[in-house]
Amino acid sequence: MGALRTPIWCYVLHMAAAVTSGDDPKPTMRESLVRAAFQLFLERGFEQTTIDDIVSLAGVGRRSFFRYFPSKEDVVFPDHEGCLADMTAFLRGAPLDGDPVTQACDASRLVLRMYAADPVFSVERYRLTRQVPGLRAHELSVVWRYERALAEHLRERGADRADGALRADVVAAAVVAAHNHALRTWLRAGGEGDVQAAMDEALGYVARAFSPAQQSAQPSARAATPGAVDGAGGEDEQVVVLLARKGTPLWRVVRDVEGALGE
Amino acid sequence: MGALRTPIWCYVLHMAAAVTSGDDPKPTMRESLVRAAFQLFLERGFEQTTIDDIVSLAGVGRRSFFRYFPSKEDVVFPDHEGCLADMTAFLRGAPLDGDPVTQACDASRLVLRMYAADPVFSVERYRLTRQVPGLRAHELSVVWRYERALAEHLRERGADRADGALRADVVAAAVVAAHNHALRTWLRAGGEGDVQAAMDEALGYVARAFSPAQQSAQPSARAATPGAVDGAGGEDEQVVVLLARKGTPLWRVVRDVEGALGE
């Protein structure tokens, strides 16, 4: 397996999102906000809930909300930033001699697992995003980032082929569509049933259409972990110098770093 | 060719967007707004331009802006509402015995033609959407509606297959990805070169991966027109009763009608 390189910004993203792991003793501000927001969104709807409603229910200052979430929509997807980071780390750590399409499929299973980890929350969120156009749009841009990460991986790993870039874009889109199909079916059913099985079928269909020799598309490891991530190191790292004012919230740093690294 | 059914809401959409066709003698308000907006967006950026800036340059009242565009973002995509309507009409009018995948490819060529019709405008808009996250998100939700229209068509026409719904979603995503790949490549090149050729190649790749018998993917008619559209009629039409207050702008009607019809 190739050397695992985990650039700094992955850690930054993790910091921004992994705060969710606290529990009973003292819920973090991030948790309180998510909890309060969802309670109100489900009670009276997304658009009928103001930021002031949320922060007063959570018992915190209004300004704090925007320190933890860049927008009202983001509080509905509190775990995606971290999940995207996991996926990126997984892809970067994937063996260079493996099949990139299979790796992309496995990466999308990572995302599915995040949904499956909390079915109740996922189903509630699904109902919300189906009804509110603004949330649907926001979800689209979240999903787009996953798709872009997959496409980038496929492009890098499949650069030898002719039409590599085209193939990368199409396969990434197909994988995401298959993932979404399985996920949505499961969510519509209220989170009952075997998502994994539906996912296997959906990804199998994609892999059969695109894999070189009709190869079967069983996951390379059924419950693949994000890949052991070791300390940053290696030769061709990029250094990003970022100037930020003092009050700058974490998510903004993340955004800027991404911007500096992105296409 | 099957009976062409063109439901009322297609016409509503056309009304909302076809106003763009006026010319020199007296530019419509819609045109003036688009022109003023783009001038300012290109001069000083999207976020640095307020609605007040736009309307004062166009010499109209601020309130009028929101009569023609539901949001600041929409003024950047003034032609998509009509294009989506064209695509829907084309798909509904497509022969029942044709290959749905080929029809979906042809439908996406319709969208490409809209971009190709005004290369300068398209390239300018592309530069804008690449830089402004808000516009990118808005474009994603526009593209999502095209993809959904394609998927719906594929689902209806391919309902005989097992896994019809999955296949429909995946193929639609692949077609859109191929379209976007060809389009973006052309836009990045400044609108120079043969988009059609790139599009043929990209769609050919998709069709080869998904068509039943490795069939070639030449467009059924190279420059397919949106399909002759005759008066509304037919047996199984839905009737949508919509109550709207008097001042309600057209786009809102459109949105509500869509909402009533959509899933």
Added chain:
DNA sequence: TAATCGAGGGTACTGAGTGCCATATGGGTG
């Protein structure tokens, strides 16, 4: 001529998001 209707203008309001500053808390260091 009066009634009506539609396009557009004007005003005031809500609510998201931001910049800036004040405050508290806690860990060091003289």
Added chain:
DNA sequence: CACCCATATGGCACTCAGTACCCTCGATTA
């Protein structure tokens, strides 16, 4: 102990998008 500094949070004021409501004006029609 006094002091300093970094971090976390609250509070205030502001901008700007988007909306509700009402007004004006010109054209059409009874």
